Amino acid sequence: MLFPSLIQERLAQALLRSGLDIPASFEPSVTAAQDTRFGDYQSNAAMVLAKQLRCNPRETASAIASAFEGGDLCDAPEIAGPGFLNFRLRPAAFSAALAAILTDSRQGVPQASPPRRIVVDFSAPNVAKPMHVGHIRSTIIGDCLARTARFLGHEVTTDNHIGDWGTQFGMILHGWKTLLDAEALEADPVAELLRIYKEINTLCKEDETVRDQCRAELVALQAGDPENLKIWKTCVDLSIAGLGKLYDRLDVSFDHWLGESHYNDRLAPLVEDLIARSVARESEGAICIFFTEHPALAEKPCLIRKADGGFLYATTDLATIDFRIEQWQAEEIWYVVGAPQQLHFQQIFESVRLAAAAGRGPATPPALRHIAHGSILGADRKLMKTRSGDNVQLADVLDEAITRARAVVEEKNPDLPAAEKDEIASIIGIGAVKFAELSQHRMTDYIFSWEKMLALQGDTAPYLQYSSVRIQSIFRKLEGPAPDWTALDPTSFTFQDESETRLLRLLARFAEVVPSVLDDHRPNLLAGYLLELAGAFHAFFAACPVLKAEVSARTSRLALCAATNKVLQTGLGLLGIRVPKRM
RNA sequence: GCACCCGUAGUUCAACGGAUAGAACGGAGGCCUCCGGAGCCUCAGGUAGAGGUUCGAUUCCUCUCGGGUGCACCA
Incomplete structure (x- = not known):
């Protein structure tokens, strides 16, 4: 259920009836109102039209408003400010949206039409060097965009275009032949590959002859030298295995590694x-x-x-x-x-x-x-260079994130089984790292900071996960099955408290937000929405008892809880973030 | 020299050309023996500067200042 589209259709009909001379190409835009005092949705169509037609915007708005037929969706819009059309939806419309979220497998998010065949090229690290923090952005943003496009019904192919060929192999081949420690390679192949890469890199800078030797190895490789090809293949395989472990921890996968x-x-x-x-x-x-x-x-x-x-x-x-x-x-x-x-x-x-x-x-x-x-x-405000090889390793960031999350779990929930604590710590830690990335505009540069990337409080993934966990906790305490939402009449929902209607309004917007992520490829729109939703949920949850509410309010509040949980889990899923049962 | 990106609260970040610029962290003050306090509710505090486009500009255009990046044989 997509309210802006529904309103837009009615608005377009009103324009035809309004007697105004509407340009054929004109499409009225409808967006969620920024401030609930102005209603639920708003349109600037009258102001845009008035400019084109050179007439008074408020009169234009008035003509449109009086021609508007909202049916059971909403009443005629109010005219405000310089000529905004403000729409206030009927409670029944919101109840229907809530029912749709509860019963629809897509939570009301429309299918993209037509679906497109999209190849998403992301992550693409160079092999023979472990990923450092700088790789996290492409990996996590790309994964989120691919998940979102898939959810919307596009035909998505993900491809990890790894750097498995090129100049750096001259150095690695030379290093392999002159510096390799077989035992170290056995123990931790990726670390050993990094070590020889870094050493050769240093030697190259100091010594012309080393550089020439590397170049010669590269030429031999490219010419098909069997020994070099074999070493190259081994290096690539080892690196891919190492990368695979990291992607597994991140819950990121690819259709192809070409x-x-x-x-x-x-x-x-x-x-x-x-x-x-x-x-x-x-x-x-x-x-x-x-x-x-x-x-x-x-x-x-x-x-x-x-x-x-x-x-x-x-x-x-x-x-x-x-x-x-x-x-x-x-x-x-x-x-x-x-x-x-x-x-x-x-x-x-x-x-x-x-x-x-x-x-x-x-x-x-x-x-x-x-x-x-x-x-x-880096801390010096300079770019983390991919080549220098001595940046903070991505694996170290994940380790630290999980360690910190583990400590908090220990503190909050000491009685959980150790295995569950580990599982929770992993979900929380990785989620925190991913969310730190996805919640800001993708073009923003930032200085790497453990504190920022691993924060567990405030506008973070754990805050969202916690919201879901609290809801799950309610349904565990429910004693008896949750209501069968498909059998429920949406018109029986009642909402009085302001925190309830605010939450309801936000829930209905999920269907608008998900497609908007792909308009300009911006996961932070979804992240921001989920924060707003969780905030509204906590406010509701603090203000309104659910299990202890009287029967009529109770079912409605349970519905809000269930829908919030569904949207949070789906939304976090699109961000590539999992949610634990307890935390 | 050419090109691109970014300047928003003390700090880190938001805001399809829309109404009184939002969060979080940090600071100050609160939250009933009630569903888990990783929480809730208050308060203080901001668009680098100058022009322009328009009903309306953090957003678009021009210039200035300030930070970053990329540009012929790396990837």
Whole structure:
């Protein structure tokens, strides 16, 4: 049940009846009122129209209002301020929405129509180096967007485009051959790979000959040297196993792990084809795509083949797009990648456009979107460099989060079985880390802080989880089965307290909020909504007894509790956050 | 040099061009022997600056100041 759409339909009909000269393209917008004093929903249609028609906005509003027929949804809107149309829904409409949340498997969230085939490219760490905190943003935002798109009915393919090929393997190969400690590798492969990477990295900076040796190893690898290929494969397998453990802890999964190496065979023919189509040309020995008619990119060509014949990651990205079109018929590709790579994606997207114009690929290439996010900065306000390898490890962050959560569980609930405490601590700790990320605008840069990332109080996941846990606790105490909501007549609901109606209003908005996440790819809209919902729930819960209420109010309040719990669990699920039974 | 991102309470963050700019943390003060106090209720406190677009600007445009980032053979 989507109130803005329902109101919008009636508003559109009112416009036709109003006698106003409505432009054909005009669509009235209806949004939730920001302040309940103004009603439940509002529209600025009269003001927008008045501007176009050059007439008085309040008179326009009045004409629309008197032509408006709300049926059993609401009465005619009130006119307020400069010409707002304010709608107040009938209590029965909210009761119906509540019933829908309780009985509908989608909590009233509409199915996307038409569904799109979307490839979500996120996380994409380089192998042979463990993930540090900087990787958390793409991983968690991407996972949330993929979950949300799926929930809305889109056909989603997630692909972890890992960095499993390229220059860094020259260093790793050289390090493997000269520095490897077999025992250490056995004990903790990822740590040992990191160690040799860091050591070689340092040596390279100091010593020219080491750098040359690394380069030679890389050339050998790319030329197909069997020994190097074998070592490379071993490294990749070990890294993937290590990454897998981390993703398991994060409850993040991918449909595919098609890394850069997967596209090696496509690179040379791709470049040849682009040359043949005059999309790319030689310049200073390299093969480049120039964007002459694009002012911002006029002096920023995209290199797709080096003078030495080697390929670059732009080449791989272009080949990857081909693959995703051929294999998955992608209609959209979302790249959840940090903002510093904006130029790169501009170049890639523009290259695809040029190639398509030159007859390469399908007539309508997929919509390509760079879903950029800000950076996590070190204490010095500088970027955490992916390459330096000495940043805070993601695994350490998760460990610490769980340790802290475990301590709180111990304090609050000492009598729980140890295994359950561990389980709860994991759910709470990981949830806190994820929510810290998802609750802020994705473009915001922030300085890494244990305190911020691991907070358990205030606007955090544990606050939301706690809300759900309290509701679950009520239903455990209920003694006897919960009401059968499908058999209940929604008109029997009664709500008097202001905290009840506020909660009800928010519950009904879930159906609006979930789709809005994908409008601009912003999980923080959902996170913010859930905080607001939980806040409204706690206020209600503090003000209104549920189990001890008299019978008529009791069922209605139980319904609010059940619906709140459903929305919290579904919403947190879309954020990739689980909810314990107790905490 | 060209391009992109960001400047909001003491702090960390919100706010499809909408009405009196919201939270949280920190600070001050409260919460009945009642469903779990990871909670609830008060109070204090803010849009970097200057123009412009408009009925209306934190939001869009221009400039200034201040912070960050990216730009030819790494990924």
